[in-house]
Amino acid sequence: MWVLSATCPGTEPSIEVFETEFREGSKIKKYFLPTSPELNLKKLLAEGAEKIFEIAPVFRNGERTDRHSPEFLMLEWYRSFANLNRIKMDVTEIIDVLCTQMKVKPPAGILHLAVPDLFKQYCEFDLKPETTAEELKSLAAKLQVDVSAAVTIDDYFFLIFMEKIENKWPQDHLVFVEKYPPYQAALARIAGDGWAERFEVYWKGLELANAFHELNDPVLQKERAIKDLQQKKLLNKKPIDLDESFFSALSFGMPPSAGIALGLERLYMALTDTKEISSLSRIYGL
Amino acid sequence: MSKTRDEYLQKHWTRYPEMPQRALKTGRVERHFLGTQSVKSLTLVNHPSSVNSFQIEAGEVLSDGDLVCLLPGNRVVLLAPNLTERKLNSLMWAEHRSWQQFVGSIRHLPRHRAFNRSI
Numbered sequence: 162m163w164v165l166s167a168t169c170p171g172t173e174p175s176i177e178v179f180e181t182e183f184r185e186g187s188k189i190k191k192y193f194l195p196t197s198p199e200l201n202l203k204k205l206l207a208e209g210a211e212k213i214f215e216i217a218p219v220f221r222n223g224e225r226t227d228r229h230s231p232e233f234l235m236l237e238w239y240r241s242f243a244n245l246n247r248i249k250m251d252v253t254e255i256i257d258v259l260c261t262q263m264k265v266k267p268p269a270g271i272l273h274l275a276v277p278d279l280f281k282q283y284c285e286f287d288l289k290p291e292t293t294a295e296e297l298k299s300l301a302a303k304l305q306v307d308v309s310a311a312v313t314i315d316d317y318f319f320l321i322f323m324e325k326i327e328n329k330w331p332q333d334h335l336v337f338v339e340k341y342p343p344y345q346a347a348l349a350r351i352a353g354d355g356w357a358e359r360f361e362v363y364w365k366g367l368e369l370a371n372a373f374h375e376l377n378d379p380v381l382q383k384e385r386a387i388k389d390l391q392q393k394k395l396l397n398k399k400p401i402d403l404d405e406s407f408f409s410a411l412s413f414g415m416p417p418s419a420g421i422a423l424g425l426e427r428l429y430m431a432l433t434d435t436k437e438i439s440s441l442s443r444i445y446g447l
Numbered sequence: 448m449s450k451t452r453d454e455y456l457q458k459h460w461t462r463y464p465e466m467p468q469r470a471l472k473t474g475r476v477e478r479h480f481l482g483t484q485s486v487k488s489l490t491l492v493n494h495p496s497s498v499n500s501f502q503i504e505a506g507e508v509l510s511d512g513d514l515v516c517l518l519p520g521n522r523v524v525l526l527a528p529n530l531t532e533r534k535l536n537s538l539m540w541a542e543h544r545s546w547q548q549f550v551g552s553i554r555h556l557p558r559h560r561a562f563n564r565s566i
Contacts (some may be wrong), residue, residue, distance in 0.1 A: 417464065
């Protein structure tokens with residue numbers, strides 16, 4: 162278990178971090194609460210772990226809605242020498258097992274939906290890996306989506322996706338949404354066709370999990386991380402540093418791997434038809 | 448880094464390929480061995496799906512710590528090179544696994560005494 166991070170709690174630009182400090186005599190050092198155990202788990206993949214998981218409390222500042230809490234439990238697992246299909250099988254198995262144990266009706270079926278197909282179906286737009294921010298801005302105007310708060314291309318994509326696409330699919334199905342644009346790759350590989358190799362999992366209107374076919378090239382990873390920090394600055398998020406030990410691990414060699422982060426409260430909400438995440442954290446949570 | 452290795456990594460290697468199908472064995476190379484299998488005289492190939500078909504004897508390129516996978520036909524693919532000076536005897540996973548098992552055991556102890564977990 163790792164809780165405090167001295168430098169990097171995760172570089173995802175849109176996530177705001179919790180900052181704290183460690184006092185040792187007169188010395189004060191800045192620390193962060195983790196937004197995910199991801200970087201540390203990947204270091205262990207480079208150290209020889211082949212199948213590894215963690216259930217960790219994670220912290221995201223500025224997030225509180227019916228389905229967002231500033232503190233929640235994340236189940237993350239990674240398989241080295243594997244790809245995303247194996248992780249999809251894991252997700253399906255976990256949900257099947259839990260449905261049986263909790264005597265819950267399982268998903269009516271499984272759907273695999275590609276982001277460009279969803280843009281075509283719901284926005285009548287040919288989304289391509291090279292689609293620009295300007296083109297998305299024009300699409301937003303045509304669809305009357307309010308993008309006045311958008312700063313980056315990710316913002317335009319996200320706002321259109323949220324308003325016009327997300328959860329338009331059957332809610333009783335387990336849905337894997339895949340083939341994201343390259344600027345949404347985060348820590349995922351980019352496939353030969355230009356799309357990011359990641360998927361998100363939805364069930365009963367809730368986004369449950371986010372999976373990556375992990376990027377293990379230290380050079381590309383560092384380029385993306387530096388870009389993330391620049392975006393954080395642009396979005397007025399708290400400044401953080403890069404975790405150099407993560408890049409050292411990649412330089413030592415991380416196997417081709419796939420991994421996933423699954424929000425446990427969200428999964429419980431889907432299984433039990435709970436409407437508000439706060440009902441799960443009213444005693445211990447923030 | 449030897450000239451041959453450097454040249455291979457720069458000019459011929461398909462960088463950080465995805466996991467090939469039909470892999471027979473995976474792991475880190477140590478003294479030209481992958482476990483008990485010598486890889487020295489095997490043929491180092493690019494990812495099977497790669498258009499780059501350059502081939503070379505693995506012993507010319509591979510170094511201690513390189514992550515590879517063996518394929519049928521006495522072929523080996525370089526998945527991730529060791530670009531550091533680290534040696535394999537410094538791997539931390541064995542030590543960490545022991546800690547994980549310890550924590551796992553502690554987590555189960557209260558259950559055996561019929562305690563409920565608080566969160």
